[in-house]
Amino acid sequence: MYRRILVPTDGTELASRAIDLALGLATLARGTLIAVHAGAPPFLLAPEVGFGAPLQDAWVREREQLAHDGLSYVRRCAGEAGVACQTILVRNDAPWQAIIDTARDQACDLIVMASHGRGGLARRLIGSETAKVLTHSAIPVLVVR
């Protein structure tokens, strides 16, 4: 029934349950898993620092690696489960928008995502990005803890 399943991942273990569930559903439907990492480009978070600063460069590289590692993980899990998989990396200062756009561009019929990211003092009862995806999605969203 749901054959093109979108899983947003933040590169951390928070996405684990969503990934497992999405894989299970894709296996059942012989469908395709589409994993998207939508991260805010780090330099947008500290605009007063010059791009060239070596510290900034190191930070950007670390975050990019985190994103790639997260997507590699999903690709590996999908391969082991025998599920077709696409991975997409989007740089967008509104991750929820990137998720909605990717769902549309990839003709997905379901989004499976975690209820929360993290955010220190900004933690909410439902993660802010999840809430925004829920508000704007045109397709069903499966929210997992």
Added chain:
Amino acid sequence: MNEVQGTNASQASQASEASQTSRRNIFERILVPTDGSEASQRAILAGADFARELGAEIVGFIATPEFRVLSANPDVLADTPEQYAVGSSERAERLLADIGQAARAAGVPCRLEHAVSDNPHEAIIDAAGRFNCDLILMASHGRHGIAGLLLGSETQKVLVHSKLPVLVHR
């Protein structure tokens, strides 16, 4: 800027032939609450289809409010508590029957439950626990349809308080 990578689909589908024989039940019992709205109707149909694919059962559920002596609803004012209870119950049975019908059409086992509660989200989560459900499937917006509400208030509350996964259907 996007980077897209794919895996070889034909290799994947060969492997998936083998994995079909050891299918596990991802969800076994789905709670499908209704409030009689059109959005609920759509969620019910999607829920029945999904349950069929999964080999799962459905628990259809509705929560109706308590009787109130003072109410903005003129029908309620005209009722005695007994009359209200009967009227309310009849409506609930009709709405639950819709779920039963959708489940039968999809060939999915179904039980129907009704609770009296002023807090639908609490009643929904409670019912999911009582009936050992492993998924809640509900509409993004319900009957109240307050203009501009980004996500239905009861759906929001279920999402906040539920420990189970929630599938939010448009």
Added chain:
Amino acid sequence: MYSYKRILVPTDGSDVSAFAEQAAVDFARAHGSEIVTLSVAKPYPAYAAAEASMAVDPGLDDQALRDWAERNVRRVAAAAAAAGVPCTTLTVFSHSASDAILDAVTEQQCDLIFMGSHGRRGLSRLLAGSETQNVLAYAQVPVMVMRPPDKSGHRPRP
């Protein structure tokens, strides 16, 4: 040129952490920054009293954890003092070290994080619950991930 004013240095008492702590102290001295160091102790889960054949005194465990966290931050404070770098120490109980770290960044108004990483880059054994990953994914300030040289003495390539 931007100068980082308050650097958060989480510590878990490990050798990996020690490497990052020293790097943070050196950086702070060079840039005239202050350090805020934080050690997060995870409380033991509560045991059902009826089931336990040996009653565990939760007070005793809490104290041991507190002492452990104190030792960790004192190690950083000593290194900072030796370098003439102002240092604030914090110890916190939390089930999530990364949440506590992210909270501290905001509460203490830090503009940079220096932390160690126990994982090696490129391993696909990811999503194993690394605190560094969690902080990296959500911090609103730069995170310097310090990996100590491997046994051969080579620094890991970025």
